[in-house]
Amino acid sequence: MRLTEFWDRMDRxxxxxxxxxxxxxxxxxxxxxxxxxxxxxxxxxxxxxxxxVWAHLQLxxxxx
Numbered sequence: 001m002r003l004t005e006f007w008d009r010m011d012r013x014x015x016x017x018x019x020x021x022x023x024x025x026x027x028x029x030x031x032x033x034x035x036x037x038x039x040x041x042x043x044x045x046x047x048x049x050x051x052x053v054w055a056h057l058q059l060x061x062x063x064x
Contacts, residue, residue, distance in 0.1 A: 006046040010036075013057065028056045 010019035023036035030052030031039040039049050054064050 001045070001047040001050060003040075003046050006050055009050060009063070010053070013059065013063070026056075028052050030055050 007019070010023065013019075014022050025035065027033055027035055028039075031044065031049065034042070036049055036053060039052075040046065051064065
């Protein structure tokens, strides 16, 4: 997954005005207690981060 697709998905589910703020402030247990921004900056693959966000937000299986 490319970062552009990742951010498109984030914007679709959280809204373009809120997705970046959420990514910077919400600690996700599936990312080892890091935020999305921290995980991406530390080299986690966008697909891995998306799966953790997907689980955290309890999105439907079709969005995985």
